[in-house]
Amino acid sequence: MGQVSLQGIRKNYAEVSVIKGIDLEVQDGEFMVFVGPSGCGKSTLLRMIAGLESISGGELRIDGVRANELRPADRGAAMVFQSYALYPHMTVAENMGFALKMAGVPKQQRAAQVGRAAEVLHIVELLARYPKELSGGQRQRVAIGRAIVRKPAVFLFDEPLSNLDAALRVSMRTELSRLHKELATTMIYVTHDQVEALTLGNRIAVFNQGHIEQLGAPMDLYHRPANEFVANFIGMPNINLIDRPDSASAAHLALWEALQGSATVQRIGLRPEHLHLAGQGIPALVVLAEHLGDSSILHLQVEGVNGLLKAKVVAGQCITGQMVCIAPDASRVLRYDVDGRLMESGGNS
Amino acid sequence: MRAAKFMAFRLSPELAPYLFLSPFVLLFLVFGVFPLLFSLYLAFQTWEPTSGLAAMQFVGWDNFAFALQDEWFWKSLKNTAWLALASGVPQHLVAIPLACFIHSSFGSLRNGVVGAYFMPYITSTVAIAILFSSLFSTDYGLINVVLSGLSQIPLLGGLMPQHPVDWLNDPDTIKPAIALIVFWRYVGFNVVLYLAALQTIPKDIYEAATMDGASRWQQFWFITLPSLKPMIFFGVTLSVIGGLQLFEEAFILTGGRGGSDQAGMTTAIYLYRMAFDFNDFGAASAMSWLLFIVVALLTWLTNRLFSTKESHS
Numbered sequence: 013m014g015q016v017s018l019q020g021i022r023k024n025y026a027e028v029s030v031i032k033g034i035d036l037e038v039q040d041g042e043f044m045v046f047v048g049p050s051g052c053g054k055s056t057l058l059r060m061i062a063g064l065e066s067i068s069g070g071e072l073r074i075d076g077v078r079a080n081e082l083r084p085a086d087r088g089a090a091m092v093f094q095s096y097a098l099y100p101h102m103t104v105a106e107n108m109g110f111a112l113k114m115a116g117v118p119k120q121q122r123a124a125q126v127g128r129a130a131e132v133l134h135i136v137e138l139l140a141r142y143p144k145e146l147s148g149g150q151r152q153r154v155a156i157g158r159a160i161v162r163k164p165a166v167f168l169f170d171e172p173l174s175n176l177d178a179a180l181r182v183s184m185r186t187e188l189s190r191l192h193k194e195l196a197t198t199m200i201y202v203t204h205d206q207v208e209a210l211t212l213g214n215r216i217a218v219f220n221q222g223h224i225e226q227l228g229a230p231m232d233l234y235h236r237p238a239n240e241f242v243a244n245f246i247g248m249p250n251i252n253l254i255d256r257p258d259s260a261s262a263a264h265l266a267l268w269e270a271l272q273g274s275a276t277v278q279r280i281g282l283r284p285e286h287l288h289l290a291g292q293g294i295p296a297l298v299v300l301a302e303h304l305g306d307s308s309i310l311h312l313q314v315e316g317v318n319g320l321l322k323a324k325v326v327a328g329q330c331i332t333g334q335m336v337c338i339a340p341d342a343s344r345v346l347r348y349d350v351d352g353r354l355m356e357s358g359g360n361s
Numbered sequence: 362m363r364a365a366k367f368m369a370f371r372l373s374p375e376l377a378p379y380l381f382l383s384p385f386v387l388l389f390l391v392f393g394v395f396p397l398l399f400s401l402y403l404a405f406q407t408w409e410p411t412s413g414l415a416a417m418q419f420v421g422w423d424n425f426a427f428a429l430q431d432e433w434f435w436k437s438l439k440n441t442a443w444l445a446l447a448s449g450v451p452q453h454l455v456a457i458p459l460a461c462f463i464h465s466s467f468g469s470l471r472n473g474v475v476g477a478y479f480m481p482y483i484t485s486t487v488a489i490a491i492l493f494s495s496l497f498s499t500d501y502g503l504i505n506v507v508l509s510g511l512s513q514i515p516l517l518g519g520l521m522p523q524h525p526v527d528w529l530n531d532p533d534t535i536k537p538a539i540a541l542i543v544f545w546r547y548v549g550f551n552v553v554l555y556l557a558a559l560q561t562i563p564k565d566i567y568e569a570a571t572m573d574g575a576s577r578w579q580q581f582w583f584i585t586l587p588s589l590k591p592m593i594f595f596g597v598t599l600s601v602i603g604g605l606q607l608f609e610e611a612f613i614l615t616g617g618r619g620g621s622d623q624a625g626m627t628t629a630i631y632l633y634r635m636a637f638d639f640n641d642f643g644a645a646s647a648m649s650w651l652l653f654i655v656v657a658l659l660t661w662l663t664n665r666l667f668s669t670k671e672s673h674s
């Protein structure tokens with residue numbers, strides 16, 4: 013079991029309100045990702061669930077039991093820290109067995125449990141080493157192993173991969189996915205890397221300034237971001253947000269027309285992969301062409317439109333400084349109202 | 362023109378470092394290396410300094426043989442060992458928990474508290490001796506006053522001395538008195554050492570231990586103490602070296618003679634007296650080298666004690 017329920021959770025530091033009332037149900041066995049810009053309160057919320065920060069208001073329930081006042085060790089949650097936080101003077105085996113030792117588990121049983129966890133993580137040959145004798149990736153595995161050994165109801169991860177290099181991060185990501193399938197335990201995972209969020213999560217909670225902007229499955233968030241903040245935050249390169257034209261620019265008006273903007277629509281979001289090059293259409297200047305090998309990102313200047321539009325196109329079609337014609341895929345358009353909220357699709361055309 | 366003249370005085374880059382180093386090297390040679398070698402030379406000579414340098418005579422290992430057969434030398438070694446243990450062990454047993462307490466419990470007052478504990482370390486030994494002479498005084502000393510007050514309490518009173526104690530003149534009490542002063546003087550220094558070490562322990566290790574279910578006491582035992590180990594080694598080594606060379610405190614409190622029945626005479630005091638009271642510089646030098654061997658041996662032993670566990674378990 014590992015069901016976590018947050019009801020109106022708040023956190024204040026002196027006068028400053030950091031978490032402003034979070035309601036969230038994390039299902040048993042779910043992989044929940046908290047994502048959001050730096051300083052939005054993801055870590056704080058995670059540490060409140062862990063018991064490392066006190067809860068200023070609201071109720072935390074783990075498996076139906078009120079956990080606000082429970083000691084961290086009694087909540088059934090294990091945490092993996094960004095810095096790994098391994099005990100430097102203990103071997104890997106001692107690190108992993110420490111929680112069991114504190115719980116009074118006899119030595120032999122401890123060794124058996126540590127051994128099993130080490131097998132799952134492929135670190136059996138490292139058990140006798142000290143943390144300083146391990147690479148970053150190995151340390152990360154040990155930190156995860158230390159959490160696994162406790163057989164927690166919930167795993168809490170605070171940006172566990174951010175200290176690893178890019179290649180290792182990718183392989184650890186798949187490893188974590190595998191682990192989640194194997195253990196089928198609830199995991200709550202904090203990151204500000206949206207690729208991690210999209211690939212790992214069953215559901216993602218997008219945080220902004222102490223509240224949740226949107227909660228949903230990764231592809232729902234990507235394809236139907238509920239507001240401009242989420243639209244802007246999810247997706248790489250960023251979504252194009254095109255303002256309703258107030259100038260007399262013909263190109264801007266033509267673009268708005270092509271996007272099927274209506275009177276109530278304030279702004280329109282369009283993912284770069286849905287902006288295509290065409291034989292004829294809206295004229296745009298290629299300010300910068302980034303060639304990524306399989307594709308190119310074009311930064312386009314359309315007369316009258318604020319900022320640059322991004323288009324993701326098949327590699328090698330354009331060079332910097334060229335004039336092109338663009339055509340948006342109108343079926344993929346996201347329409348936002350004055351408050352930046354997503355409008356029901358099909359409401360206008 | 363002028364600039365050119367200055368240029369002429371420019372030191373060559375090869376020479377400059379040596380010139381800048383020379384003040385230290387010179388002082389070190391005169392006041393460090395020379396006495397060291399000279400004492401080694403003296404240890405094999407018999408010499409009455411009043412009769413001039415020409416009076417030196419080579420005597421081989423005689424001085425060492427004399428030292429090893431000298432009852433007072435052995436007694437001074439025993440005194441030194443007793444004092445080193447009685448003042449050194451409590452220093453660390455108190456300094457570690459005290460440092461942890463200060464580390465966790467004092468916010469803005471912290472530096473003031475640390476400063477107060479550090480004060481004795483930088484106070485002149487003479488001032489300390491005057492202070493403690495009056496504290497330990499037989500008739501009016503605060504310590505005896507407190508003891509006599511305690512002896513009035515029904516149950517506890519039985520354990521208290523019935524008469525004022527002559528702390529600094531009674532051979533049975535002079536050593537504890539000196540040990541107390543040494544302890545008091547250096548405990549603050551050790552607190553500062555351990556506080557510095559405590560600050561380097563990452564906070565998240567404690568958070569991980571909290572998640573792992575370790576109580577505060579278990580965190581101290583399993584996290585703090587092992588993390589302090591390198592500093593404990595450093596501190597204990599300093600205590601061993603300092604304790605075995607104990608001189609000032611005992612010297613001043615016993616009027617430079619080692620106290621009645623030589624009960625407060627450390628080896629350092631004895632070899633000082635051997636040289637300057639008894640005018641036997643040869644024997645004094647031999648003893649100082651014997652003391653050095655003891656210091657080196659015990660330091661090596663401390664080192665072994667602290668390094669074995671890590672590599673063998």
Ligand SMILES: Nc1ncnc2c1ncn2[C@@H]1O[C@H](COP(=O)(O)OP(=O)(O)OP(=O)(O)O)[C@@H](O)[C@H]1O
Pocket residue numbers: 025028030048049050051052053054055056057204
């Ligand atoms: N002890 C504290 N006192 C006051 N404010 C704090 C304290 N700890 C955190 N905060 C504030 O709470 C907010 C949320 O911090 P938190 O560490 O949860 O951010 P985060 O979302 O994890 O960011 P990051 O992605 O950079 O790790 C920040 O604005 C931070 O300044």
Ligand SMILES: [Mg+2]
Pocket residue numbers: 054055056
């Ligand atoms: Mg954080």
